[in-house]
Amino acid sequence: MQPRAITYTKPTTLQEFEIPQILYAESSSGNMIAGINIFLPADFSRDNDVTSDDLALLETVLLAKAVTPTLTQDDWKFDLNGDTKVDTNDVLVLSQFTTIVHGDADLNGVTDFADLGTLLNLFDQPGNWSGGDFDGNALVDFSDLGILLNNYTYVSETSGGVQAVPEPGSMWLLAVGTVLAGCGCMRRRMAEARGA
Numbered sequence: 001m002q003p004r005a006i007t008y009t010k011p012t013t014l015q016e017f018e019i020p021q022i023l024y025a026e027s028s029s030g031n032m033i034a035g036i037n038i039f040l041p042a043d044f045s046r047d048n049d050v051t052s053d054d055l056a057l058l059e060t061v062l063l064a065k066a067v068t069p070t071l072t073q074d075d076w077k078f079d080l081n082g083d084t085k086v087d088t089n090d091v092l093v094l095s096q097f098t099t100i101v102h103g104d105a106d107l108n109g110v111t112d113f114a115d116l117g118t119l120l121n122l123f124d125q126p127g128n129w130s131g132g133d134f135d136g137n138a139l140v141d142f143s144d145l146g147i148l149l150n151n152y153t154y155v156s157e158t159s160g161g162v163q164a165v166p167e168p169g170s171m172w173l174l175a176v177g178t179v180l181a182g183c184g185c186m187r188r189r190m191a192e193a194r195g196a
Contacts (some may be wrong), residue, residue, distance in 0.1 A: 071086065102134055
């Protein structure tokens with residue numbers, strides 16, 4: 001293997017910048033040399049800058065792959081753990097390189113009421129990161145609720161801009177847990193009534 005720097009041109013904007021490329025010899029009868037281009041982690045737009053636009057691209061693919069899990073050629077850059085799926089586990093890998101807030105379903109940089117609403121809408125159902133599955137077990141459950149509540153932030157406007165104020169997690173957990181337990185009991189009763 002041999003690393004080198006190359007000039008990459010983004011096809012849509014013709015923007016140029018240097019990226020590393022790793023060359024390696026193919027072990028085939030043709031003795032080919034292949035290369036892998038190395039982009040910044042989370043630079044899904046391939047413009048040498050990680051912005052909220054990149055996370056929006058990831059969110060779009062997460063939502064689409066929750067419905068149609070088959071990857072296209074353009075989707076492979078979002079499969080960060082190489083399991084041929086784009087799901088919560090890829091967001092967890094990405095969080096090692098970026099400032100993704102655990103519990104932030106819509107990837108807007110803050111865990112807030114919108115994220116809680118998303119989780120509650122899919123509670124006790126299969127899901128991925130954008131649906132509230134923050135622990136990667138493909139089910140939106142109490143573990144995910146705990147992750148969200150531990151990172152929950154109330155955002156209020158102040159004279160100096162926006163300031164994040166942590167909410168008391170234990171009170172939220174108690175309140176939401178009580179509501180969810182009541183909803184679960186009601187669901188079971190309705191299911192039993194339909195089945196009887």
